[in-house]
Amino acid sequence: MPVNIPDKLPAIEILKKEHIFVMDDLRASTQDIRPLRILILNLMPVKVTTETDLIRLLSNSPLQVEIEFLGLSTHTPKNTPIEHLMSFYTNFSKIKNAYYDGMIITGAPVEMLPFDEVKYWKEFTQILDWARTHVTSTFYICWGAQAALHHFYGINKYPLEKKLFGVFKHRINDPSFPLFRGFDDEFYAPHSRHTTILAEEINRHPALTILSESDEAGVYIVTSRGGREFYVTGHSEYSPSTLHKEYIxxxxxxxxxxALPENYYRNNDPEQPPLVQWRSHANLLYINWLNYFVYQATPFNIEEVAQLGEL
Structure with missing residues (x-):
């Protein structure tokens, strides 16, 4: 099934060239089903790239997905035209009384700052608190994951001696957990960050469960509230060229x-193309999240999200 996104979003033409089925608002309105409503708080500096990466993965499900983009009123991005933001992004005041089946909160280029020194921290944490009563399941990525774990559970982030940059092998702690349906015993995922969270801190908190880890990259996926929240420290959504663009x-x-991104270029040579090792598991990760923790858990009457307990 297609993913339903706003008319004229730049990602539409990019994804059509990849033979990914996207549907504009007009065509979607003729289908007599309730699509899943997914809200994306996009904090990444290059909005179009992140929009395209996430839509590419959300489109690989048999479910119809309706996507909305959320921005911050207390922060104006420098790398995205204001016309794009005005056309495709809404602000929190306009959606705070709405309910969503799922939400994705991206990373942000502020990880070296203490959380409370991020200029939009107050608005950001208001959105985090709102999501707990207005969204069935929320998927936090990279800095977004670190920030949410700190806000809800007091988990700290720590600077790394050098940037964690590359594609790393991960293991699954509970292979029967539905998020990993169809996964191999080991899988790869990209990381690009200067800070980390510690397994020992997370393990001390009874509400948190570490689902996946890496010997090189540390904690990868954490869950809480019975699957209503997932915290992912890496970037499974990255396209094959993203780490190369960051390196350049x-x-x-x-x-x-x-430093070169580790385990990324063929023969460790930046003149050669990347060896893509993470795309199949990235697709499974998002498909499983949509199926088991959004579609199968959300009420048909979306306003009943507020009454959900643990999944």
Whole structure:
């Protein structure tokens, strides 16, 4: 089934060239089913890239998905045209009385700042609290995951000696957990971050469960509230070229000691294309989240989300 996204969103033409079935609002209105309503709070600097990456994965489900984008009124991105934001993004005041089947909250380029020094922290945490009563299941990514774990459970983030940058092997702690349906025993996922969270802190909190870890990248996926929240420290949504673009960007900025992304280029040679090892599991991750923790858990009357307990 297609994913339903706003008319004229740049991702539409990009994804059609990849033979991914997307549907605009007009055509979707003729189908007599209730689509899943997914809200995306996109905090990444290059909005169009992140929009496309996430829609690509959300489109690989037999479910019809209706996507809305949320921005922050207390922050104006520098790398996205204001016309794009005005056309495709809403703000919290306009949707705070609405309910959603699922929500995705992305990372943000503020991980080196203490949480309470992020200028939009107050608005951001208001949205986190709202999601707990207005969204069936929320999927937090990278800094978004660290920030939500800190806000809800007091989990700290710690600076790494060097940037964790590359594609790393992960293991599953509970293979029977529905999020990993169809996964292999080991799988790969990209990471790009300067900070980390510690397994020992998470394990001390009875409400949190570590679902997946890596010897190199540490904690990868944490869940709470019976699957109503997932915290993912990496970037399964990344396209094959994203780490390459980050590497070239940092080199062009003249940053000292720019390291190659690990386990990424063929023969560890940046002149060769990346060896993509994470796309199949990325698709499964999002399909399983949509199926088992959104579609099968959300009420048909979406306003009843407020009455949900643990899944």
């Amino acid at each position: 960007r940092d080199k062009e900025k003249g940053m000292d000691s720019v």
